[in-house]
Amino acid sequence: MSLSKPSETLLQPDKNWWRGAVIYQIYPRSYQDSNGDGIGDLKGITARLPYVASLGVDAIWISPFFTSPMKDFGYDVSDYRGVDPIFGGLSDFDALITEAHRLGIRVMIDLVLSHTSDQHPWFVESRSSRFNPKSDWYVWSDSKPDGTPPNNWLSIFGGSAWQWDPTRLQYFMHNFLTSQPDLNLHNPEVQDALLAVERFWLERGVDGFRLDTINFYFHDLELRDNPALAPERRNANTAPAVNPYNYQEHLYDKNRPENLAFLKRFRAVMDEFPAIAAVGEVGDSQIGLEIAGQYTSDGDKMHMCYAFEFLAPDPLTPAIVAEVQHAFERAAPEGWACWAFSNHDVVRHISRWGLDIADHEAHAKFLASLLMTLRGSVCIYQGEELGLTEADLAFEDLQDPYGIQFWPDFKGRDGCRTPMVWDANAVNGGFGEGKPWLPVSGNHIGRAVSVQESDARSVLQHYRRFLAFRKQHPAFAKGEIDFRPYQAPVLGFTRSYGNETILCIYNMSGETTSLERPVETLEVLEGHGFASQFGDDSITLPAWSGFFARLV
Template structure:
């Protein structure tokens, strides 16, 4: 049983809470700085939970706050059971959980189990010799006879996935930075250690996990070379187009079948506790939906997964949206998706999909509403509710090693990680008194919470309004989806749950359009924030708008 920190809670032990949940992602470095050191922290998150609660979301996902040398800003963990001092104390996390639960918000944390920091004590011991108790806890291999790496595997951050270690006279594998060695989950002792980490945080009262790069946990034991990928199949969604990682078909360095049994072990621990859920990030643009289907099938692995389809740069189209949902349903007939348009790793979607769009506010509201009516759960990334754009940072301001490596062809991930803007009149937009770790873009101040709070037409209040609208109708969270054959730019589908059917129409263009009124009797739904124009024979859809009606 969970030892949740003391404090009253408005949460119920609903094991199915995650199905159709709206989850708000917090990148702790950039949310709220409570002590003036320029870096957001756990106390800052706790102080801003009333804002999160005002949105009406079901849960928060907090990106890593564990002890780390911060070479990849927390995704290089050196102590899974500790809070890094820049974020505060373990007691601060306990306070955060207690306050979140009091406000009716569940807390999910980001676990990075495929790799650690090279400063983790496990790796320090592992690299000390070939014969220590943890010698096989990481992926080690002898070189080829000519001293080159054991195979052709590539790192997502550029170059070989192998780094030479002069003490062991062997290579170790790293899918990301050289300072992020990959754990060897073929070793059952490693699995047991990671399950102990899972249990540690469950005992502290967390409600679930977001599992980073979930398909990277296992590698091919034979270390076989990946085959080349035909140029026409190269896809820049997993890695930027300038990265040769896209030149391989990743058959052997990830997506291994052994992962299914480990995920079952991970799920079994969660099932010992009430109302726990996990969402896995499938880091693969080649076969992401197929993997998501495998990992969410059977009710004994992940509750839900999200892939990269809606995190891609390709513009949204009615046919494209329908195809993604169709492909997921085909790949995962028993599974459940978790959709996101933005996160801490990709260009913010209002910038990514903004080419030729003049009405930023209307576009941002439209995208929010579309995301929240698709079948599946939803992740909203901090600042998305303000319509924040991607920041254009100077090279000297960059912190992300990924962007520094590939500048200027790929500018990295800092542009979506700049601090939240709370108060347009306060220093640093209200983020904190000290110089922020990344600059606060001047153009973001006009979109601060203080500016949008009292404007009922703002993007912020549209998120609040639409989330409240969504909660009125269980079909949005739990229902099936069936697409209707409308022509572009209109996307049409029905959400069905029990005896209720809701027709959803979206005009995915900057020009007003009209469609024929369905023959069924319609009860127009209000409260979502879009204008409704229902005539005797036509439904008129203003630019970037939605229409919702109960079908009898």
């Protein structure tokens, strides 16, 4: 495999490459194991980059590979500048960057800046006393007079967001596991340290960042209690329904206005480099789109954000799709969305929205096409292009502390994190020779890459075909969107850019449907893989299908 310098002909600097980009998320533990230890690694990712390139995506987003005790599988960082040995070393990352750039793929990495591991040297020093140089680098507080935590804030992983430390005789804040203490970004030294981490990876050649829990960076300095949330406003998009986290309106433990100034500082560092972009994860289902609008405004903070609207359990309808798109436009008239239907934290969307749908293949292809024609950039989660369902794991196989905490009412995130399946005839589906850290799902083997490569009708080949179709028409990546007043189950909208306007019509049901032919003159577009019928008076769409035409 070539490890030459990045190809200038394939990867030219383009400050706007991210606008309409398709980003492929790789969860490194589960992508490809190159050394037989049962855990995916950076060399494994590098070996599979030609496959990624064959999909036609613009960039990859790699979930954390930094040094970590792995209590939250990399989202608990103990060294921001090191590669955890289970994934390889810095030289392996350099080789990955080189090969990705040679193939014309940009590389985004997942930065976790709201908290660290409790084994990070910063926290080890901070907790050693109340008067050391890093004593204020984390969120510490005295107890109430009765010894209870300073306020009512809750952890997403269950229980209080405060943990008692017997050395300092104080509580420290943790929005997630007790082993993930929150950094105090009110301290300028902490901000400077995190910006130095950002610069380290930019100088190493990364093309951008996915910023984890971007709205959790700051807390209320007065430590005011969160108010209760009315029952009718509770939902399970941010935390599972069994978690009392949903019972609060999170006004003071996150979403603080001080974050805007820090995001400007973060953007200023990115702007020193030729063509860098960042997407922020807004972890809030109550006011997520409003926050996304703030964070992407004025061109001086995030390039794009995504919230949880399309990661929710409720199945999509034409009304939901249109309202989410309109809501983002209202909240972020100057901003840019990055939509995802699945990721490493939620039930795979094929299972989440389609357990009762008979035609699994058609439904998967329809959802892929819809995602890639909405206004915004796109994140595809590994295995999504194979139509993988959520894996069903036994309790004894669970690794995710979230699932272990709330089993069996909430089974955690392991079901969407099982190993990628490459070869139906190879041990562990081609993931690697050693026992995988999570079992390979038997239901996935028949959907391996090796099976779908030779089938022109497969979900994998549809993703490739539709990604190529999308690239042929810049309106899909860059254009405006205008919804049409069709009746459910039909969803219709136009995408317009330059001199091109494309009409997109979807049948969001399992039954064939027909609609009256539009009055405009249409040039029917081919190459997308759907087989709708365009007649003199009507358009007939099979179940879970689409129709595309240029307005002329």
